[in-house]
Amino acid sequence: MIKKRLLSAIIALNCIAVSMPMIPAHAEDDAEEVIIYQSDFEDGDVSAWTNRGENDTTVISASEDNAVSGTKALCAGERSKSWNGPAFRLDDKCEAGVAYLVSAEVMGQYYTSITVSFQYTDASGEQHYENLANLNGAGWQSVENLKISYTEEMTDVYVYFEGGSDNIYIDDFVLKQAKVYHPQTDIASLKDVYANYFKIGTAVTAKELAPDSTKELILKHFNSITAGNELKPDAILDKNACLAMAENGDDENPQISLASAKSILDFARDNQIPVRGHVLVWHQQTPTWFFKENYDENGEWVSKEKMLVRMENYIKNVFAAVKEEYSDVDFYAWDVVNECWLDDGSYRAAGSQEEGSANSPWVKIFGDNSFIKPAFEFAKKYAPEGCKLYYNDFNEYMPAKTTAIVNMVEEINADGHYIDGIGMQSHLDARSGSDAFPAVNVYNKALTAFCDTGLDVQITELDATVNDTEHFKEQAEYYSDIMNAIIDHKDSISSVVFWGTTDDQSWRASKYPLLFNEDYTAKPAYYAITDNMDIPEPSETTAPVENNAKMGDVNLDGVIDILDIITINKAILSQKVLTAEQIRVADIDGNGMATPEDSLSIMNYIVKLIDSLE
Numbered sequence: 001m002i003k004k005r006l007l008s009a010i011i012a013l014n015c016i017a018v019s020m021p022m023i024p025a026h027a028e029d030d031a032e033e034v035i036i037y038q039s040d041f042e043d044g045d046v047s048a049w050t051n052r053g054e055n056d057t058t059v060i061s062a063s064e065d066n067a068v069s070g071t072k073a074l075c076a077g078e079r080s081k082s083w084n085g086p087a088f089r090l091d092d093k094c095e096a097g098v099a100y101l102v103s104a105e106v107m108g109q110y111y112t113s114i115t116v117s118f119q120y121t122d123a124s125g126e127q128h129y130e131n132l133a134n135l136n137g138a139g140w141q142s143v144e145n146l147k148i149s150y151t152e153e154m155t156d157v158y159v160y161f162e163g164g165s166d167n168i169y170i171d172d173f174v175l176k177q178a179k180v181y182h183p184q185t186d187i188a189s190l191k192d193v194y195a196n197y198f199k200i201g202t203a204v205t206a207k208e209l210a211p212d213s214t215k216e217l218i219l220k221h222f223n224s225i226t227a228g229n230e231l232k233p234d235a236i237l238d239k240n241a242c243l244a245m246a247e248n249g250d251d252e253n254p255q256i257s258l259a260s261a262k263s264i265l266d267f268a269r270d271n272q273i274p275v276r277g278h279v280l281v282w283h284q285q286t287p288t289w290f291f292k293e294n295y296d297e298n299g300e301w302v303s304k305e306k307m308l309v310r311m312e313n314y315i316k317n318v319f320a321a322v323k324e325e326y327s328d329v330d331f332y333a334w335d336v337v338n339e340c341w342l343d344d345g346s347y348r349a350a351g352s353q354e355e356g357s358a359n360s361p362w363v364k365i366f367g368d369n370s371f372i373k374p375a376f377e378f379a380k381k382y383a384p385e386g387c388k389l390y391y392n393d394f395n396e397y398m399p400a401k402t403t404a405i406v407n408m409v410e411e412i413n414a415d416g417h418y419i420d421g422i423g424m425q426s427h428l429d430a431r432s433g434s435d436a437f438p439a440v441n442v443y444n445k446a447l448t449a450f451c452d453t454g455l456d457v458q459i460t461e462l463d464a465t466v467n468d469t470e471h472f473k474e475q476a477e478y479y480s481d482i483m484n485a486i487i488d489h490k491d492s493i494s495s496v497v498f499w500g501t502t503d504d505q506s507w508r509a510s511k512y513p514l515l516f517n518e519d520y521t522a523k524p525a526y527y528a529i530t531d532n533m534d535i536p537e538p539s540e541t542t543a544p545v546e547n548n549a550k551m552g553d554v555n556l557d558g559v560i561d562i563l564d565i566i567t568i569n570k571a572i573l574s575q576k577v578l579t580a581e582q583i584r585v586a587d588i589d590g591n592g593m594a595t596p597e598d599s600l601s602i603m604n605y606i607v608k609l610i611d612s613l614e
Contacts, residue, residue, distance in 0.1 A: 034177040042070045056084045068105040073171035087160035096152040099178040099211045101145040105171040112164030120154040124259030149210035151263040183217040183520040190221040197490045199224040201497035206263045208505045215577040226276040230261035233286040246294040254314040270579040277334035281375045283360035288352045291361045312378045319382040335392040336379045345400030376418035392423030397438045397446035421456035428464040430478035444485040451492035461499040465511035476528035483529045551613040552602045554586045
């Protein structure tokens with residue numbers, strides 16, 4: 001009886017799979033956007049909403065004070081703090097790995113500015129927050145199709161509204177599942193096009209990586225990953241663990257956690273994609289408490305001597321964690337120090353970020369940039385084997401800053417090889433073409449100066465903005481000229497990393513800075529940097545991996561059974577992205593991909609209609 005049920009289930013699954021057409025070069029699911037939740041609050045039901053904070057006094061109700069349509073809207077009143085406000089939970093209604101869109105009409109009472117934000121708890125229990133939209137001005141304002149997604153590691157996932165302390169009103173709230181798009185499969189892979197020159201990478205956040213379509217794009221085009229935020233100090237410093245250490249008399253051994261980067265590092269590990277670490281020592285996105293006695297943000301600044309001890313232990317603990325938890329990930333590069341020089345070649349002003357975003361708490365403690373050399377000394381001492389260490393900066397093409405960086409690396413390396421390379425962020429502006437900034441010859445001059453140091457150079461955060469879609473042609477020409485300049489220096493350059501995957505997910509989204517549109521189609525800029533290139537034959541989806549699993553063991557659990565059928569069918573139905581090893585063992589017919597025919601072969605093996613899958 002059990003065997004009959006098993007056979008029936010397998011046949012049913014394969015009937016579905018075999019009837020599915022292969023995904024075309026670029027496709028979207030047939031289904032329209034699916035409404036998950038919507039309300040105009042006319043029925044008075046606000047039960048899907050909650051307030052934020054254990055002691056929050058916010059009262060959420062359906063109010064007739066203001067409304068866009070009808071007579072009622074959600075009102076969050078009696079708020080005690082600006083971050084208290086109405087929150088809508090996502091992970092009890094939505095699925096991990098799927099993209100959703102949020103739209104609403106929003107109003108802050110008495111001209112209050114409102115921020116729409118995203119919140120989740122990572123695998124270690126740490127909460128994270130991200131602003132999605134800022135609404136300034138009086139009256140009702142619209143937010144339309146804010147894209148939200150989350151990974152399986154994320155829990156307590158909310159979209160929420162904050163700002164001021166007066167009432168917040170929400171009307172015509174809609175949460176819907178976004179249409180699913182797939183990257184084009186009939187265009188050249190960027191990593192293949194530049195295989196004979198340098199790595200081609202992308203930066204990605206955990207939220208951005210969540211949809212399977214983004215994973216597909218990365219597997220298609222990139223052979224390097226940078227965590228956009230998840231390896232920065234504020235993401236990996238474990239404040240609670242630090243405070244616990246301080247209570248026991250030790251405030252010199254900062255504790256860290258890689259939990260916020262888990263989904264990115266797991267993806268890199270599972271697909272054998274090399275990683276650029278970003279960043280250890282930076283004035284921004286480093287909490288002020290890190291620089292204070294007993295990690296008390298209201299305490300006294302620590303001495304230079306204590307900060308040196310704290311810096312060494314912090315760097316040691318970061319590298320110890322990646323060695324222990326991700327020993328099989330190739331951390332081929334790491335930005336040790338970031339953005340220490342101003343455009344005029346001087347160092348930053350002393351102070352906390354609360355006192356000014358351009359201030360440096362490192363300069364506050366050390367008095368100047370003398371903290372840079374010990375940071376590299378410590379990193380060289382503890383970094384994983386083969387990991388090169390970089391100084392990274394933006395506006396690196398400004399002449400005075402170029403000179404300051406060159407002088408710094410030469411001075412620090414005068415008595416030892418501490419700095420392996422220079423990272424050129426390369427946040428550029430194509431504008432309308434003729435007035436691009438920087439001009440290509442200016443960028444090339446800086447590129448030449450850095451390469452002439454004899455150090456490795458990496459383009460670490462490349463993007464190029466335009467004011468509107470009408471200037472995509474000019475953007476394409478500018479990208480082409482910049483890449484030509486980079487290719488001219490190929491012998492000194494080991495990696496080019498684009499800062500993001502698709503335009504809509506970029507930190508500069510309003511100015512379309514990247515190579516791919518929101519629907520994952522390639523833009524003119526993509527074709528401009530691949531046309532007229534000598535393109536090798538298409539590569540495997542990822543780098544070669546050890547052939548440990550048996551053919552047919554698609555879920556890699558050591559057994560070939562119905563779970564493997566389910567796994568391969570999910571991939572065929574675009575509900576799951578397979579790793580390189582999974583694709584290898586699923587590809588029974590040897591055509592380089594998982595197909596319904598492969599699934600049928602595995603089924604036949606399970607029910608003993610064939611003797612082997614080899």
